[in-house]
Amino acid sequence: MPAHVLDKAYTIATANGVAANRVVVAGPTAGQCALPATENASGLLGVTVHSQPNTGRAVTVRKIGIAEVAAAGPIALGAPVIAAGSSGKVKAASGSAGTKINVLGFAETPATSDGDIIEVFLFIHQGTM
Numbered sequence: 001m002p003a004h005v006l007d008k009a010y011t012i013a014t015a016n017g018v019a020a021n022r023v024v025v026a027g028p029t030a031g032q033c034a035l036p037a038t039e040n041a042s043g044l045l046g047v048t049v050h051s052q053p054n055t056g057r058a059v060t061v062r063k064i065g066i067a068e069v070a071a072a073g074p075i076a077l078g079a080p081v082i083a084a085g086s087s088g089k090v091k092a093a094s095g096s097a098g099t100k101i102n103v104l105g106f107a108e109t110p111a112t113s114d115g116d117i118i119e120v121f122l123f124i125h126q127g128t129m
Contacts, residue, residue, distance in 0.1 A: 005065030007049060009058045017053040021070045021117055022088025023104055024048060024061055033061060036083040039091070042102045044083065044124045062122065069104075069120045071111030079107045080127070081120055090120065099129040 012018050013027035013034040024033040026043040033045050047067035052059035072084035072091045080103045084091035093101045103126070108119040 020051045075111040095129045
């Protein structure tokens with residue numbers, strides 16, 4: 001059974017680079033990416049496939065497929081996940097009814113604690129709680 005993915009290289013704009021398995025958003029200029037500034041950040045690009053400690057160098061970002069992502073805490077199987085903040089980790093989407101959420105995708109494996117690496121089916125979209 002084939003596994004289809006789409007990876008793209010971006011130049012990292014975040015000072016001190018970025019770790020592997022982190023959510024990134026559009027950077028300040030075309031072709032750049034950065035760690036999210038806030039929880040539930042918009043402009044999601046995907047998940048880093050490897051680390052890149054140097055600002056201004058290329059990092060591979062998974063845009064379509066299943067990606068390994070660092071969790072910021074417990075996440076249930078199948079839960080929609082969003083950026084947890086500037087760490088680039090993910091958390092289960094939450095909020096009051098009517099809250100707009102910027103969904104990265106859905107947890108294919110659960111997380112029990114901060115730092116767990118989970119698989120996420122990437123399906124970037126904006127939704128409402």
